[in-house]
Amino acid sequence: MKITLDSPLDMHLHLREDEMLRNVAPFSAKDFSGAMIMPNLVPPIDNLKRLLQYKADIYDATKGEIFKPYLTAFLKNYTREELLTFKDEIIAIKLYPAGATTNSDGGVEDLSHAADTLKLMEELGIPLSVHGENPKSHVLEREKDFLPTYEQIAKDYPKLKIIMEHITCVDAVKLLDKYDNLYATLTVQHLLITFDDIAGGLLNPHLFCKPIAKTFEDRDALRKLAFSAHPKVMFGSDSAPHPKSSKEGATSAAGCFTTPIALPCLVELFEKFDALDNLQAFISDNAKKIYGINPPEKKVTLEKKSFIVPEIYGDVVPTFAGEEVTWSVVSE
Ligand code: DOR
Ligand code: ZN
Numbered sequence: 001m002k003i004t005l006d007s008p009l010d011m012h013l014h015l016r017e018d019e020m021l022r023n024v025a026p027f028s029a030k031d032f033s034g035a036m037i038m039p040n041l042v043p044p045i046d047n048l049k050r051l052l053q054y055k056a057d058i059y060d061a062t063k064g065e066i067f068k069p070y071l072t073a074f075l076k077n078y079t080r081e082e083l084l085t086f087k088d089e090i091i092a093i094k095l096y097p098a099g100a101t102t103n104s105d106g107g108v109e110d111l112s113h114a115a116d117t118l119k120l121m122e123e124l125g126i127p128l129s130v131h132g133e134n135p136k137s138h139v140l141e142r143e144k145d146f147l148p149t150y151e152q153i154a155k156d157y158p159k160l161k162i163i164m165e166h167i168t169c170v171d172a173v174k175l176l177d178k179y180d181n182l183y184a185t186l187t188v189q190h191l192l193i194t195f196d197d198i199a200g201g202l203l204n205p206h207l208f209c210k211p212i213a214k215t216f217e218d219r220d221a222l223r224k225l226a227f228s229a230h231p232k233v234m235f236g237s238d239s240a241p242h243p244k245s246s247k248e249g250a251t252s253a254a255g256c257f258t259t260p261i262a263l264p265c266l267v268e269l270f271e272k273f274d275a276l277d278n279l280q281a282f283i284s285d286n287a288k289k290i291y292g293i294n295p296p297e298k299k300v301t302l303e304k305k306s307f308i309v310p311e312i313y314g315d316v317v318p319t320f321a322g323e324e325v326t327w328s329v330v331s332e
Helices: 018-031 048-061 080-089 111-124 142-156 170-176 195-199 216-227 259-272 276-291
Strands: 002-006 009-013 034-037 068-074 090-095 128-130 162-164 182-186 233-235 299-303
Touching (some): 002 276, 009 233, 009 259, 009 276, 018 048, 018 259, 048 068, 048 080, 080 111, 090 111, 142 162, 162 170, 170 182, 170 216, 182 216, 216 233, 216 276
Parallel strands (some): 009 034, 034 068, 128 162
16 A cells, blocks of 8 residues: 655754754655744844854755755744745744744744834734743743644734744644634654653653653644645644754753654554545645645655664664564655
């Protein structure tokens, strides 16, 4: 049995820089037609020169593949002149509450400081992508506690497209339809696991990411959105590679490297719940409409053939290393 996806898109991806970029980018370029690339680097992506250099580095790391990187800039207080210099190079601007996740210390402390920029983004038609967690709350409540902020932005900037990235809780699912200008991405790990898989038995650092996976009720609400290919919902892996040494130690960095397993696991899951007919919308068509993009034409075929997830790629341990997935991507 085979299934062919038309121009699959990953609308939330961390590619990093330098050696890590060269190690992980080819996996995205093999399985996806394009991806939205996150800007939380050090220093962050926040000016034209850096955007152009980063774009060139990504093309360099993905040479020979059909793969379009859709870049984002890190939200700070930009002037109109600054925004106009790089507006055409980005698909969105990403809001990180200061301290919410990896390399977000330079993020926004107080949203009122970014009010002028948000107004400009609304006027210029630049979507706002958001890591929606309140870093001061309890780790399991951080997304829920951020929801009033989503509501405030949605109300204050009714023409601004706001993407609630990697939502993980039932309350975020409920909020999605309350405002026309709210959209969401879902990761593969949050469709598959709960907090139990991370910490219910032996601690599994390779499933640790932010926002952290939550309860069965939360996971089921996310699954419902994905399986119905809700038109305001897109796939965004949040694949976030860290070297093995940063994941396996006394402390563990947040982030799951899911790129190599993303499509096989999604097909397996959608098949299990008899939702394969809606996978194309979830993996590409919805994102095309929401962002108004036209990614390069690329067919990616998967077959029902077992795939044993490798233990390591370079120095990065993938999610579900050593486990079996029942579908694999057919290499050309
Ligand atoms: O777990 C995460 N890791 N969540 C994010 O939002 C960022 C990411 C990273 O950059 O490592
Ligand atoms: Zn992310």
